[in-house]
Structures are given as structure tokens and as C-alpha cells.
Amino acid sequence: MSSASSSSTPKLSNNKAFKLFLIQKARQMNASLKDTNFIIDMRNEWKMMSFSEKSVSVPMNDMNEVTNRSKELDDFDRENEIKPKNFAEMLVINMLKDKNKEELMDLPIYLMSSCIQCVVNETYLPLEIGIVEYTIKHGIRRTYHSFIKCGPIPCGYAYSAISHKDAYHKIPLGNFDLASDDFQAIGNAVLDLIKSGQKDFLKKNPRNSLVVFSAEDQIKQNQGVLKWLASKYTTTDDNNDSIYGNKSAQDWDIEVFDISCLLLEIFKQMGISRSPVECKNDMTNTCYDYSPDTDCNYHEDIECIYCGLGWAKRLAYMMSESLIKRLRFEPFPTHFPKREYVKFAYQHFFNCGQQPIDNNNNVDDGKEINWSKIFENEFKDKLKNDGSNH
Numbered sequence: 001m002s003s004a005s006s007s008s009t010p011k012l013s014n015n016k017a018f019k020l021f022l023i024q025k026a027r028q029m030n031a032s033l034k035d036t037n038f039i040i041d042m043r044n045e046w047k048m049m050s051f052s053e054k055s056v057s058v059p060m061n062d063m064n065e066v067t068n069r070s071k072e073l074d075d076f077d078r079e080n081e082i083k084p085k086n087f088a089e090m091l092v093i094n095m096l097k098d099k100n101k102e103e104l105m106d107l108p109i110y111l112m113s114s115c116i117q118c119v120v121n122e123t124y125l126p127l128e129i130g131i132v133e134y135t136i137k138h139g140i141r142r143t144y145h146s147f148i149k150c151g152p153i154p155c156g157y158a159y160s161a162i163s164h165k166d167a168y169h170k171i172p173l174g175n176f177d178l179a180s181d182d183f184q185a186i187g188n189a190v191l192d193l194i195k196s197g198q199k200d201f202l203k204k205n206p207r208n209s210l211v212v213f214s215a216e217d218q219i220k221q222n223q224g225v226l227k228w229l230a231s232k233y234t235t236t237d238d239n240n241d242s243i244y245g246n247k248s249a250q251d252w253d254i255e256v257f258d259i260s261c262l263l264l265e266i267f268k269q270m271g272i273s274r275s276p277v278e279c280k281n282d283m284t285n286t287c288y289d290y291s292p293d294t295d296c297n298y299h300e301d302i303e304c305i306y307c308g309l310g311w312a313k314r315l316a317y318m319m320s321e322s323l324i325k326r327l328r329f330e331p332f333p334t335h336f337p338k339r340e341y342v343k344f345a346y347q348h349f350f351n352c353g354q355q356p357i358d359n360n361n362n363v364d365d366g367k368e369i370n371w372s373k374i375f376e377n378e379f380k381d382k383l384k385n386d387g388s389n390h
């Protein structure tokens, strides 16, 4: 149901709309806004809502409540500020250390997401993995994606696996032609990708660990998925001969780190003031949830946003948005989905001070400058190539 808008029913920003949703739900469910699990559940529910459900206009008194309770929510955010994650954080600081702005812009960063069948005694059984190689300057450079045949549902886990599938990823739990059990090929592809940009870093860090980044709520799962892949990759057969002998377990020393911490460290290194909570908000931006050409073909076809590849790419989009707004570098079609790319490229076009002054060529009906046309001409080659690198 949508309410009619009037001057007393302002449209909310995405962040405020979420806060209002949170407050209303807490009221309905008699839940505390300090309950981390409640907030996580509500974030998940929010992600499932359509754009029109999210963008409902609200009466003024509800707006006042958002304003009044913002402090409470900010306190919650502050209490849950990103805490040092010891070894992993030390690795990231090490990774960025001594790099100037140009070097940071060119640094390959690996973003990961996954979908699982179920969790059995801390073992995460993977169904899909997506990894994106990203640099601040060039956006998404390479991607890796695979469906994984992790085997039949373990005894006693059918209900949780099926309900998880129905609520989220919708990947068939058996007889799925697109899934692979060639763990050697999957392992080689994963390691080759994430090692390729971390050669220098490997030499510098004490344990030769590799680093990938993911959404905070997927860290444990992604660690579990990598651990599972590593166990398959280094499995030995009955004759004790190594099946996958060309890489060792050492290669699988991969730390999964919170992407918002990386963003924070990048800003710090670039001398830009940005708080942990702001970085966290930037990396939980829901505006890319329904961007086309983001998910893998299977998920795109069934219109399901819970895609391993899709979420890795969304992390890249969110990072691009946060960084581009503050560093004002030129966006490429590899930074964003097409629609957002056009918007950011348009903004960059104005911000970078290259506004055309030749009114004779760019005047629309002799009255107004046709900025869209100028923009279209300026970026037509890039738009033509859009998507070719994804």
C-alpha cells in the first residue's frame, strides 16, 4: 500500500528510511534497538523489500521519531564500531603501508561472496563462489564464478538446507548441471586469481597469508567456504598419493577481512576523514540490490539477488561510490552498473570543470544547453564498451 505524498510526508533518504523501518519493527516486536541479532535480521528483511516498499512517504510525527531516536541508533553504531581484528587488521595495514595515492588506486583488491547449502558442525558446504578483482582506479578487472557440487544434504539438515535455499539463493540442491565437482580446477582458479595481485604483499607479510575482503556478515561463511575448498583441494586418495599436488595447504592461508575496514584504512591512508560507522554504512548501501547485469546468468534468469558473484560485484559498486564521491576520480563502466555509471560519469563531467562553453553547438532550441547531449557525446565510446569487461 502506498500513501499519497504531500508536503507533510517527506521522502526519506535510504538510510533514514531504514532507520524508520527499524524503529517501527522494534516497536511491533517489542525488540531493543541494541539487540545486534535483531538489527541483522532486520537488515536481511530490508534487503528483501522492493524499492517501492522501501520508498514510502512518511507522516511528520514518524519523521520526528526518526530524528529523536537517531541518537540511540548512532550510539548503537558507535558501540558496534569496527574493532581491531588483530592479525587480519595488521595484514591490511601492512598491505596499504607506505603506498602513495597512485599506488593505492592501482592496488588489486579481492572481493568475495558465496552461497552455501548448510552449516554442519562449523563446516560450511558451498554451492556458489564469486570473486572479483578490483582496483580503485579501474573498477572490476576480473571475476571468477563457479557453482560447486558439495554433495548430498547431510542427514538431518534437509529442512534447514531447503528453507535456506527457498528464502535466499534458490540454487538447486541436487542434480544441478551448472555445478562442478572439479575441485582442483576451482581451487586453481581461486588461488591463481587472488595470488596474482598479491605477489609483493606475500613477500612482505610474515605468514605469507593472502587476503580477500567480504561483507562483514559473510566473513565466517567465506572463511568456511575457503576452508572447505582447501580440504577438498589437498585431499589424498586411499593410496596416499596427493591428487592435487601442485599447490599446498600453505597456499590456502587466506584471511577474510571486513571490506568496510579496508575502506576505512584506505581513507586514512589518503588523509580523508571518514568514521568506521560511515564506512560501514557505505558498504551496506542497498541501492545496488536490483542493478541489472550484476548477478550470474542463472540468478539473473530467475531474478534472485542472492548470487555469489552478484554480491562480490555489489561490494565493488559500493566501494566505488564511497571512494568516487570523495576522491573525485574519473569513473569507468567497470566501476558501476550501467545506470549508476552514467550518473557518476555525468557528475564527474561537471565536477572536473570541463563544462563546454561553445553554446553554438550545444544549445537546445536556442534556450538551454543540452547537457545530456554533451555528456552522451563525451562518453559515447565508454558507454559502447560498457559491460565488456565484466
Ligand SMILES: [Zn+2]
Pocket (backbone or CB within 6 Å): 128, 295, 296, 297, 298, 299, 306, 307, 308, 309, 310
Ligand atoms: Zn549466481
